[in-house]
Structure formats: structure tokens, C-alpha cells
Amino acid sequence: MSDITVIEVSKRYRIAPGGGPRRLRRLNQLGARKEHWALRDISFDLGRGESIGLLGRNGSGKSTLLRLLGRVTQPTSGQINIGRKVGGLLTLGEAFHPLLSGEENAITGAIVAGLTRRQATRRLSDIAAFAELEEFLDQPLRTYSDGMRLRLAFATAINIDPEILLIDEVLAVGDIRFRDKCMQKLNELRESGVSAVVASHYMAQLKAVCDRAIWLADGRVRVMGYVDDVVERYERAMEETAPVRESGGLAAKRFGTGDVEITDVKLLNAAGAAVTTFPAGSAATVMIDYLAHKEVVEPIFGVSVHSVADGIRCFDVSTAADGQSTGTLKGPGRIQLHLERIALAKGAYHLDAGVYEGTWEHTYDYLWQALYFDVTSANAKVVRQPRTWSME
Numbered sequence: 560m561s562d563i564t565v566i567e568v569s570k571r572y573r574i575a576p577g578g579g580p581r582r583l584r585r586l587n588q589l590g591a592r593k594e595h596w597a598l599r600d601i602s603f604d605l606g607r608g609e610s611i612g613l614l615g616r617n618g619s620g621k622s623t624l625l626r627l628l629g630r631v632t633q634p635t636s637g638q639i640n641i642g643r644k645v646g647g648l649l650t651l652g653e654a655f656h657p658l659l660s661g662e663e664n665a666i667t668g669a670i671v672a673g674l675t676r677r678q679a680t681r682r683l684s685d686i687a688a689f690a691e692l693e694e695f696l697d698q699p700l701r702t703y704s705d706g707m708r709l710r711l712a713f714a715t716a717i718n719i720d721p722e723i724l725l726i727d728e729v730l731a732v733g734d735i736r737f738r739d740k741c742m743q744k745l746n747e748l749r750e751s752g753v754s755a756v757v758a759s760h761y762m763a764q765l766k767a768v769c770d771r772a773i774w775l776a777d778g779r780v781r782v783m784g785y786v787d788d789v790v791e792r793y794e795r796a797m798e799e800t801a802p803v804r805e806s807g808g809l810a811a812k813r814f815g816t817g818d819v820e821i822t823d824v825k826l827l828n829a830a831g832a833a834v835t836t837f838p839a840g841s842a843a844t845v846m847i848d849y850l851a852h853k854e855v856v857e858p859i860f861g862v863s864v865h866s867v868a869d870g871i872r873c874f875d876v877s878t879a880a881d882g883q884s885t886g887t888l889k890g891p892g893r894i895q896l897h898l899e900r901i902a903l904a905k906g907a908y909h910l911d912a913g914v915y916e917g918t919w920e921h922t923y924d925y926l927w928q929a930l931y932f933d934v935t936s937a938n939a940k941v942v943r944q945p946r947t948w949s950m951e
Contacts, residue, residue, distance in 0.1 A: 562722070563642065563754070568600075614762070615774055619775040620775045646672060655700050655711070669686075682718045724753060728760070824848075837901050838934070839902075847893065851889050856887050857886065859919065860885065864908050894949070910930050912926045
């Protein structure tokens, strides 16, 4: 039985022509409005208890599709059938009113989702506890950070007995501990039969919570299938379309626009010495030097480690996923990823490093196999990697 059935859905927006004040253009009827098709001929089914991910560049149609599923707007053509209760569209900047308090927004959101005021009030303590905002519920929402608004929105959505969740990028905001808590809750909801549609630029999140994925490009389905397969094809395509540049002395294949250039990558031991061999469980620091050739705001730095023996990606982390602000960069600088302990089994590994535009849409620089290193002890397994970031 399907929770959501989408049949050849298209969405068109009419865009007024530019030039002159809007009222004057309307009076003079200066030209017909342009048409923009945000979605064309989208079809898919979402089974009960299934999660499907949406991926693609900005403007590919992910948010438009979620808004259609959440009945925020209507399709121009096609049909959408929703079989169960939708717990609202989780997206930053919508649904909540900035002048209302956190408590008023939570209660209003629960009522809009179908609860009575009495039911919503009874669940307020659970919402506050999950969001960890007990001390801030009486404050107006305009005083909340993006992370606080996310926590309130997520906590409200999961406490209204949702049967279908629609999530638009919100899991990319906030601290890593709370995001892990949300991911765990999502998986618990999946096991209980809740379905979800999740849009994200962060591929690791999609792979963690989704069964299938849809890659949207220019408003159309480019690829649909198992999430691992779709993510792999998407990432490979992004690498192939990015311009390849000379390594500039670093022994790595690299690609990207070059607006921010990684100039050096080193792996340091606990004493601060650059080494290539580590005992399992020891501390290490990945030091990345960069040169921003133009001013960039909140770029994303990422590091991944792969086994040389079988190519398995052992861990993949980023400043965005860990809630680390990178600020505004221009000129040379350094960022460091501090690993509390190397949680890897004995073997040989290579490390990739990258820096991306703040929405993941563009790759500034990506170094594949930036360096190799060995882990010598056999008393560790590949697990969640304890870590922190620092900027210099």
C-alpha cells in the first residue's frame, strides 16, 4: 500500500517580465509573463514505512516537489494522492511566526496538523524536552537561531503522531549531537511505519535514513533507484562536470573551480609532527592550508577516509554536518580537523579533502588521494569518529 502516489506531476510558475515598476508594466501590458516549469512529468510511489531522498543542484525542483506533497501549493497538471496524515513540511523559514513565542508556535503548529488545543498543550512538555528549549519557550521566535528553530520544528512534527514526514534540508543545520538525535528518531519512526521524503545536499544523511532516492535535474527525474546507487551516480556526475586542474605540487587528482584552493594537507600526530603511520586509537589532526582567491562566505570543508584494500569509505565528515562555522574567507588560511582517536582497523588508507560552496552546489577544490597513511594496531574497528574542527 502506498502512502504517496505521484502521477505525471508538473508545476509551472508565471514570471513577470523585467523592466519598469510592476504597476506600470501591468497597466501597459508590457509583454506576456514568462513561464518557468519547476517540475515536469514527475511520477513515483512511496510505500508505507519507506523513506525516499531527493537530491540535485539548487533549483532542480526538490523544494517545489516537497511543497506540492505538503499541499502548500497545487500542481499545474498531474495527480498526487496522499494516503495518510502528513506531519507538515519541515523547512527553515516557513510555518512559524517570528513574533510569536516558541510555545505559541509549537501549539499552533500542532493544531494546524490536526490536534486539538488541549492535545497540543499536553504535548508541549515533550516538544520542549526533545528540542531542549525548555528555558526559551516563552521567548519570541525572532530571537532564535536557525538551529533553535529547527529543533522546535522537528520536535513539534514528531510529537503530532505523524504518518508521513516531509523534510527539506533542515538536518543540515544545528550541532552534530542534535542532528544525530534527529537521525536516530527518524529511524525509530521508520521502524514504526512512518514514511518520509527527505531533501538534502548532504549525501551521508540521505544514505543513513533513506531506502530509495530521486535525482532531480532541471525539474525532471534523472535517476531513481536504491539510495546508494543514486548517490554514487550523482557524486560521479558532479566530479565529471567540475573542471579538472593541475595539482600544483600536491600528489592528488583534483577538480573544482579554484576559487578556494587547497595548498597543503598534512596528517599530524599528538605531538604535532607530520607522520604517515598511526597506532589505532591514537589522536591525530588533519591540517588543511588553503588560499581563497576571492571572498567566499561560509564555505564547507570536508574530509573522507577510504580503505586502500577495498575502496570502502570509512568515514566522511564536513564542517556543515558538524555545525562548524567557517566564516568569510579571503586569502590564505588554515583549518584543522582534530580526531580524538583514530577509530580505524589495521590497514592502509587514503584521505580525500575538499572545499565547497556553502550550499554544496559548487566544488571549489577537491583533492582525491591527497595523502596515504597506515594504521598499525588491530584493536580498533571502523566506528563513529570522535572529532572537532578549528579555524586559524
